[in-house]
Amino acid sequence: MTTQMKPIRSFLFVPGNKPTWIEKSINSRADALILDLEDSVPPPQKAEAREIVRSKLTWLAEQKQRVWVRINRSAHLYDFEDILAIVSPVVEGIVISKPCGPEDIHTVSSMLAEAEFRAGVEVGHTKVIPLLETARSLQLAYEIAQHERVPAIVGATAKNADVARALKTVWSLDGRETQYLKSRIVMAARAASKLPIGGVWQQVHDLDGLKVSSANDRQLGMSGELVLHPSNVEIVNRTYSPAEEEVAFYRGMIDALDKAQAEGRASCIYDGEHIDIAHAKTAREIIELAQSFNG
Secondary structure, rough: OOOOOOOOOEEEEEEEOHHHHHHHHHHOEEEEEEEOOOOOOHHHHHHHHHHHHHHHHHHHHHHOEEEEEEEEEEEOOEOOHHHHHHHHOOOOOEEEOOOOOOOHHHHHHHHHHHHHHHHHOOOOOOOEEEEOOOOOHOOOOHHOOOOOOOOOOEEEOOOOHHHHHHHHOOOOOOOOOHHHHHHHHHHHHHHHEEEEEOOOOOOOOOHHHHHHHHHHHHHOOOOOEOOOOOOHHHHHHHHHHOHHHHHHHHHHHHHHHHHHHHOOOOOOEOOOOEEHHHHHHHHHHHHHHHHHHOO
């Protein structure tokens, strides 16, 4: 089932127990924030972080900042206290870690429905972005992506993190060991008419490495990625945005084909390439994507 979401190039993680960091994060120009209640918050501070995040939601909405919240898992479910605290008209959705499969998406969807009903929020408003970090969830990526609450799935391949441990891969600078995994995420997401999200670049001060990694992910078909540090946002946003020269090239392509069609031809040569209506459709999509980030 299709769940439309305005594209997001950069999801910046912000620890939920750091109110000053949350306030400063709006200056990063990240397309969306992920206020984190999970791994970046020490266990003794979980309850406090929940209240801090809850207290900042209205303010962030006033700043026109798109907001997601990563919640914790409990022993058998996802944390219902987290869900009750953050369900709100100003929160786009939740990010969940390590779903085992589609059944976990159905479970968290039911929990969200109950929380939405209690909060007077339209049932179905709160979306779910799953981080596919187990072998089984990666195998079932398409089935997970099909859920109506899921607008995107994440195939994050951080060095020596959950995915690497699950698949027993060995990290390399060129990311060769992740190519198949990322391609699976892209295929599953696109087949379900959802967005594929990549990342995470852990070497946050290696900006040249980030440029290469992000460019590789975009080439594979990713639409954006998770970001760990504000200094990485600009590079990620630029990578996933069509450049001005790219937009100009595709505008010229559309003009060339329009001219050919006016002359009774279905194709033409543009900049040395044979193009037809399929290429014009691609061109229009790229121009529309650029406009969505500038609007």
